[in-house]
Structures are given as structure tokens and as C-alpha cells.
Amino acid sequence: MIQAEGLTHYYGPYPAIQDVNFGVRKGEILGFLGPNGAGKTTTMRIITGFMPPTRGTVTLDGYDVVEQSLEARRRVGYLPETVPLYTDMSVTGYLKYMGTLRGMSPKAIKTRLVEVVDVCRLGDYRKTQIGKLSKGFRQRVGIAQAIIHEPQVLVLDEPTIGIDPIQVVETRRLIKDLGRDQTVVLSTHILPEVSMLCDRVLIINEGRIVAEDTPKNLAEGLQGVDRLEVEIGGPAAEVLPVLKGIRGVNEVTHVNNDGRHTYTIQAQAGQDLRDTISQLVIGNGWSLRGLQMVGMSLEEIFLRLTTHEEL
Amino acid sequence: MRTVQAVAWKEIQIYFSSPTAYIVGLIFLALTGFFFTQDLGDPFPEATLTPFFDGAIVVFILLAPALTMRLLAEESKLGTIELLLTSPVRDWEIIIGKYLASLVFFLVLVALSFFYAILLFVYADPDPGPIYAGYLGFILYGSAALSVGLLTSTMSNNQIVSAVVAMGILLAMFFADRAFGAVGGLAGEIIGEMGVRGHFDDFSRGVIDTTNIVYFISVIAFFLFLSIRTLESRRWR
Ligand SMILES: Nc1ncnc2c1ncn2[C@@H]1O[C@H](COP(=O)(O)OP(=O)(O)OP(=O)(O)O)[C@@H](O)[C@H]1O
Ligand SMILES: [Mg+2]
Numbered sequence: 001m002i003q004a005e006g007l008t009h010y011y012g013p014y015p016a017i018q019d020v021n022f023g024v025r026k027g028e029i030l031g032f033l034g035p036n037g038a039g040k041t042t043t044m045r046i047i048t049g050f051m052p053p054t055r056g057t058v059t060l061d062g063y064d065v066v067e068q069s070l071e072a073r074r075r076v077g078y079l080p081e082t083v084p085l086y087t088d089m090s091v092t093g094y095l096k097y098m099g100t101l102r103g104m105s106p107k108a109i110k111t112r113l114v115e116v117v118d119v120c121r122l123g124d125y126r127k128t129q130i131g132k133l134s135k136g137f138r139q140r141v142g143i144a145q146a147i148i149h150e151p152q153v154l155v156l157d158e159p160t161i162g163i164d165p166i167q168v169v170e171t172r173r174l175i176k177d178l179g180r181d182q183t184v185v186l187s188t189h190i191l192p193e194v195s196m197l198c199d200r201v202l203i204i205n206e207g208r209i210v211a212e213d214t215p216k217n218l219a220e221g222l223q224g225v226d227r228l229e230v231e232i233g234g235p236a237a238e239v240l241p242v243l244k245g246i247r248g249v250n251e252v253t254h255v256n257n258d259g260r261h262t263y264t265i266q267a268q269a270g271q272d273l274r275d276t277i278s279q280l281v282i283g284n285g286w287s288l289r290g291l292q293m294v295g296m297s298l299e300e301i302f303l304r305l306t307t308h309e310e311l
Numbered sequence: 312m313r314t315v316q317a318v319a320w321k322e323i324q325i326y327f328s329s330p331t332a333y334i335v336g337l338i339f340l341a342l343t344g345f346f347f348t349q350d351l352g353d354p355f356p357e358a359t360l361t362p363f364f365d366g367a368i369v370v371f372i373l374l375a376p377a378l379t380m381r382l383l384a385e386e387s388k389l390g391t392i393e394l395l396l397t398s399p400v401r402d403w404e405i406i407i408g409k410y411l412a413s414l415v416f417f418l419v420l421v422a423l424s425f426f427y428a429i430l431l432f433v434y435a436d437p438d439p440g441p442i443y444a445g446y447l448g449f450i451l452y453g454s455a456a457l458s459v460g461l462l463t464s465t466m467s468n469n470q471i472v473s474a475v476v477a478m479g480i481l482l483a484m485f486f487a488d489r490a491f492g493a494v495g496g497l498a499g500e501i502i503g504e505m506g507v508r509g510h511f512d513d514f515s516r517g518v519i520d521t522t523n524i525v526y527f528i529s530v531i532a533f534f535l536f537l538s539i540r541t542l543e544s545r546r547w548r
Contacts, residue, residue, distance in 0.1 A: 048397040052548045069546060074399040084390035088325065100317040101398040145394070 001026045001153060001183040002047065006056035009042050016042040017207040020056070024200075026152075029179040031198035031215075032187035033302065039207040040187035041081050044157045047185065048078045060153055074103065077151035081158050081187075083142040087131030091122055091141055094130055095148055102149035112148055119174065120144040136163040139171070147178060154178060156186040160193060172197055191302055203302065226267045227294045230277060234286030236261050242284065246276055264294065314400050318408025319415070322382065326416040331381070335374050336420050342370045347427045359437060363427060364445040364515040368452050368507070372485060375453065376477035378416060379460030380470040382409045383542070387468035402542045406461065406535060413457045421450060441517030448514020451527035452507065456481055458534035465541045484530075 007020040017039035024030045032040045046053045049065040049072055058065045063072040086094055092113060099109040117123055120140040125133060130141060139159070146154060159175060160168045175197055178184060188194060194201050195215040203211040203218075211218060232239050236254055243252045243263055251266040267273050274291060281288045326332040346366030383405075386392040395405060428446075431437045460477040467473045487506030494502060503509065510523040 045393070049546070050393050050397050052546055054548070066546070066548070070399050070401065073397055076397060078394065078397045080390060080393045082390045082393075084393055086321075086391060088328070089321075097317060097321055098394070098398070101314055101395070101400050103314075103399055 001028075002058065002060055002185065004043075004047070004056070004058045007043065007046060007053045007058065008055040009039075009046060009051075010054045015054075015207055017053075017204075020204070020207075020209055022202055022209065022212065024183055024185060026183055027179070027181060028199045029175070029184040029186070029197055031194040031201045032185065032204055033189065033191065033194050033201055034187070034204035035189055037206075038204045040204060041157055042207075043204070044078075044080075044155050044185070044187060047153075048076050048155050049073050050078075075152045077146035077149065077154045079142045079146045079154075079156045079159055081161075083138055085130045085138060085141060085145075087129070089130055090127050091130060091133075091144075092117070092126050094141065095144055098145040099148045102151075104149055109148070112150070116144045116148050119147070119177075121170070136167045139163050139167075143171070143174065147182075150182075152183060154182050154184045156184065158187055158189075160188070160190065226271055228265045228267070228273065228277070229290070229292050229294050230263045230265060230281075230288070231290035232261055232263060232281055232286050233289055234261070234281070234284065238284070239263070239281075239286065242280060243277070246273060246280070248273060260289075262290075314404045315408040315411070318400075318405055319411040322409055322412030323415050325381075326378075326412060329381075331377060332416060335377050336423070339367075339370060339374055339420055340423060343367045343424055344427065347430075360428060360431065360442050360445050361515050363424075364449050364511075367424075367449055368511060369485070371453055371456050372478060372481040375417075375456035375481065376460040376463070376474035379413050379457055379464050379477065380474040381464070382413065382461055383464045384468050384470045384473045388470075396542075396545065403539045406465070406538045406542060410458065410461055410535060410538075413461065414454060417453050417457060418450070421446070421453070438517070441515065444513075444517045444519050445515045447519060448511050448523070451514075451524065452511055455507075455527050455530040455534070458531045458538070459484075462534045462538045462541065465538045 002022075002024040004020060004022050008018050009016050020039070020043060022030070032043065034040050045051050047058055047060070047065065049069050052066045060072040060075050063075070065072040086097075089097065095113055095116065096109050099112065100106075104112065117126060120143055122137070122140055122144060125137060130138065133141065139162070143156070143159065146156065156175065160171050163171065172193065175184060175186065179197070179199075186197065198215060201211070201213065201215050201218060202209050230243075236256060239261065240252060240254055240263070243249065243265060248268050248271040249265055250268055253264045255262045255264075265273065265277070278288050278291065343363055343366055347360070347363045349362055349366075383392070386395060428442055431442070432439075456477075459480050460474070463473040463477040463480070464470070467476070484505065484507045488503045488508045493499065510526045513520050513523050
């Protein structure tokens with residue numbers, strides 16, 4: 001549905017994104033995950049045809065967003081990061097206006113308006129002036145205008161930012177629903193959001209894509225056996241040096257939780273130390289109360305991929 | 312076409328609910344009213360609207376930019392342009408829609424100023440020719456001034472900058488005939504021809520000359536074309 005090749009964009013001399021490639025299949029929810037200034041908004045502005053890339057191409061449903069801009073734009077619904085709305089219009093007045101701009105007939109707008117107001121829970125605020133709405137409700141109006149014309153592609157730039165937790169949950173449910181028959185591209189820097197919503201994640205940092213996979217694979221790929229959590233019955237002062245002395249162990253942290261001593265052992269990549277550890281523990285006459293592999297949380301993956309220091 | 316209508320209608324509604332537009336209207340009617348009565352103090356007052364029209368175009372150098380400065384500059388400032396330009400709307404539809412809205416508001420002002428003409432017809436016996444011609448000329452001039460203001464609003468996201476630049480262009484057009492003397496030669500003559508005065512004065516004297524009509528229509532077409540191009544240029548690589 002969306003095909004981006006070699007996207008590069010310069011603001012003046014500085015590249016905001018460099019050689020970004022990705023594809024989105026029909027009906028897929030793709031998440032752009034990245035820290036502030038990574039280039040998420042820049043990418044979305046290019047996909048939606050708001051500005052052309054310095055280099056590279058994007059096609060939507062086969063239409064080039066620069067060369068066949070109008071055709072491409074017919075297929076897009078967009079929620080910009082800042083949720084720009086005409087504050088002096090009423091909610092329905094605004095939605096009707098946006099519907100007309102998207103080429104809908106007055107009749108189509110009328111029926112669709114009822115649905116959209118319902119889906120976005122704007123029922124009580126139909127006649128309210130947008131300027132008088134709270135941030136969360138403006139966000140809903142923003143989503144409503146993005147979906148009113150039932151676009152094939154929905155581009156949402158940080159759709160859950162700045163709204164309260166209850167509305168965040170609601171908004172996520174809404175996006176999940178929309179993602180059933182629409183292609184959705186969303187950006188966020190909230191990690192759990194990505195694992196909750198997205199079929200696939202692109203991690204973008206400093207304008208480059210650093211990882212691309214399903215949230216599950218991403219977590220598993222980096223999980224491995226190199227990180228163990230062990231609970232050992234025995235004096236910590238003795239246990240700790242022994243664990244640290246094992247070849248291939250990089251780091252050991254110790255937590256004493258009411259007499260339950262838990263050690264987190266970080267081994268060198270790919271090393272499986274489970275057997276070594278259990279034998280050592282038994283050999284020293286301590287008791288092995290628990291041993292498990294710990295996956296990296298998406299949070300850690302994110303940090304590992306976007307910061308240059310080793311974890 | 313429905314999009315042009317929708318854009319225009321939205322802007323018209325804003326005009327009729329915005330204090331700026333009302334202030335502009337009030338200043339326009341007050342000042343032109345003043346020009347209208349100026350001659351009446353003469354011992355032999357002329358039943359004419361010539362001073363009214365001459366005053367009106369000067370006033371409009373300041374007021375036209377005040378009416379148009381919001382049109383696109385505000386969309387850029389607030390970011391609403393992001394949704395406007397990602398909607399399947401052609402750039403000319405946006406420009407023409409916005410232009411039509413400003414034109415409608417301007418024509419309402421013109422219609423209100425008919426009051427002065429009516430006074431003249433009721434209490435005196437004016438020569439109707441120059442009044443009709445003057446109105447035609449003024450409407451053409453105002454329409455041209457609005458197209459200038461629309462262009463500068465398209466170029467900047469700052470309303471004040473947009474208005475000041477538009478005033479500059481309108482002043483230059485107003486005084487262009489003086490360049491005739493200053494520059495001299497063919498260049499001076501061309502610049503002089505571009506000026507507003509030479510083309511407007513015929514109207515306020517009651518002469519309807521096709522070349523003058525063509526002049527104003529060309530000015531409007533030129534500035535609207537540039538506005539469309541400027542908006543379009545956001546999509547150029
Ligand atoms: N209009 C602009 N002019 C100049 N530089 C810009 C402009 N917009 C963005 N940038 C720069 O481009 C880079 C990428 O910005 P972008 O807005 O795409 O990041 P982002 O991933 O959306 O960040 P955030 O999470 O903060 O929204 C940043 O370094 C930013 O400073
Ligand atoms: Mg952003």
C-alpha cells in the first residue's frame with residue numbers, strides 16, 4: 001500500500017532523515033518509534049504529500065505522492081502532530097468542511113458525520129466551538145477529520161500525546177479498530193503503545209531506520225540466553241565474587257529482598273551460562289532457588305538501538 | 312468547484328464574524344464619507360463623486376492588505392495548511408476560493424458606499440456617467456489590490472509582514488507614474504504605464520476605456536497566478 005524508497009530530507013544543510021526505506025501492506029498497522037527529533041514527523045509529512053522529499057520516492061496505492069499528488073492525497077487521512085484545527089468553527093461545521101475538501105458529497109457527509117461523531121465520542125460537543133474544547137477532545141476532532149472520508153491510508157503523528165490515560169486507552173482501541181480495514185502508519189515515542197497497536201515497528205533514530213520487525217520478534221531477537229536472573233540461597237558476600245569470577249560474565253547485580261537474594265547476570269552475547277552457574281551453586285553448597293532467562297524489554301531495545309552506549 | 316465554494320464560504324463567514332473586517336469596513340466608510348463631504352463646503356459645490364473615488368483608492372492601499380493578510384498567512388502560522396494541502400484540493404481552488412471571499416466582502420463595502428451616491432442623486436442632479444464609471448474603476452482597483460494582498464499572504468506566515476509588503480507594492484503601483492519622470496526613456500514609460508493612477512483617473516473622470524479595464528484584469532490575473540504558483544512551490548523539490 002505504501003512504498004518508500006531512499007527517502008532523504010534536508011532542512012537547509014542538515015538531513016532530518018536519510019535513506020529511509022519501508023513498505024506497508026494493506027491493512028497493516030505500522031509504528032514509527034523514535035526519540036524526539038528522530039525524523040518521524042518529517043517522514044509523515046512526506047508520506048502525506050505535504051512536502052516533497054529532497055531525494056527518494058513514496059508511492060501510495062501505486063501513486064507517487066509528488067508526481068501524482070492529487071490521486072495519492074485522495075487516499076490519505078492525516079492527523080498532524082500539532083492537531084491544527086480552525087478554532088472558531090463548530091465541531092460539525094469543521095468536519096463538514098474537511099469532508100467537502102476531501103471531495104465528499106453533502107449527502108455522504110451527513111451520514112458519515114453521524115458515524116464519526118459516534119466513533120470518536122464527540123456526541124455532546126457537536127455544536128461546540130473547537131477553540132473551547134479541551135486538548136483531549138481536540139485530539140478526537142483531529143482523528144474524526146482524518147477518518148471522515150474513510151481513507152485507505154491513515155497517518156497519525158503521535159495520536160495519543162497530551163491526553164489523559166483513560167482517553168489514551170480509548171484512542172488506542174479506536175486505532176486498533178480502524179487498523180482492521182485501513183492501513184495505518186503511526187508515530188510514537190511511547191514503547192508499550194507500539195507493542196499494543198502495531199503489526200510492525202520501525203525504530204528510527206537520527207534520521208535513519210535502525211531496526212524493523214514485529215514488536216514480538218524485536219523483543220525475542222534481542223532476548224537470548226545472555227541474561228539470567230538467579231535466586232540463590234547463600235551468603236551474598238560469598239556468592240557475588242564467585243558469580244563475577246565466571247568466565248564470560250560481564251556484570252552481576254544483586255538485590256536483597258527480605259533475605260531473598262536475586263542476582264541478575266549479564267553474560268557476553270550468545271553465552272549460555274545456565275549449566276555453569278547451577279553446577280557452581282550446588283558445588284558450593286548453596287541452594288539454587290530459581291533461574292530464568294530475562295528478555296529485554298522493548299524499552300531496553302529502544303535504548304540500546306538509539307543510544308550509542310552499551311547497556 | 313464545490314471545494315472553491317467551501318473555501319470561499321468558510322472565509323466569508325470569518326469575515327462577517329471578525330472584528331478586523333468590521334473595523335476595516337468602518338474606517339473605509341468613515342474616510343470615504345469624509346472625502347464625499349469635502350467638496351460640499353465649496354461655495355459652488357459640484358455634484359460629483361470624483362473626490363470620493365480618488366480618496367477611496369488611497370484608503371484602499373491600506374485597507375485591502377488588512378482584509379487579505381489573514382487568508383493564507385494564518386493557515387501557515389497555525390499549521391492548518393498542513394491539512395489543507397494534504398487534502399485532495401488543487402492549489403488554484405484554494406487561492407480562488409480565498410480570493411472570492413475577500414471580493415465578496417469588498418463588494419459589500421462598495422454596496423454600502425452606494426449610500427453616498429444615493430444622497431447625491433436625491434439632493435442634487437449629478438452627471439451619472441462619471442459615477443457609474445467611477446464605481447467600475449473602483450471595483451476593478453479594489454479587486455486588483457486584494458489580489459496583491461493575497462499574494463503576500465501566501466508568501467509569509469506572518470500577517471503583519473504580509474500586510475506591510477502588500478502596502479509597499481500597492482504604493483509603488485500608485486506612484487509608478489512619477490517614475491516616468493525620474494527614470495525617463497522607454498523604461499520609465501513602461502513603469503509609468505504599470506501605474507494605477509493613469510488607468511484609474513480616466514474612470515473617475517467618467518471615461519470607460521477598454522485598455523484600462525484590460526489593465527486591471529491583467530493585474531488581477533498576474534497576482535492570482537503568482538499566488539497559485541507560490542502555494543504550489545511548497546510541493547516543488
Ligand atoms: N521546519 C523545520 N526546519 C528546520 N528543521 C526542522 C524542521 N522540522 C524539523 N526539523 C529538524 O529535523 C529533525 C527531525 O524532526 P522531526 O520533527 O521529523 O522529528 P520527530 O521524530 O517528529 O520528533 P518529535 O518526537 O520531537 O516530534 C529535527 O532535528 C528537527 O530539528
Ligand atoms: Mg514529531
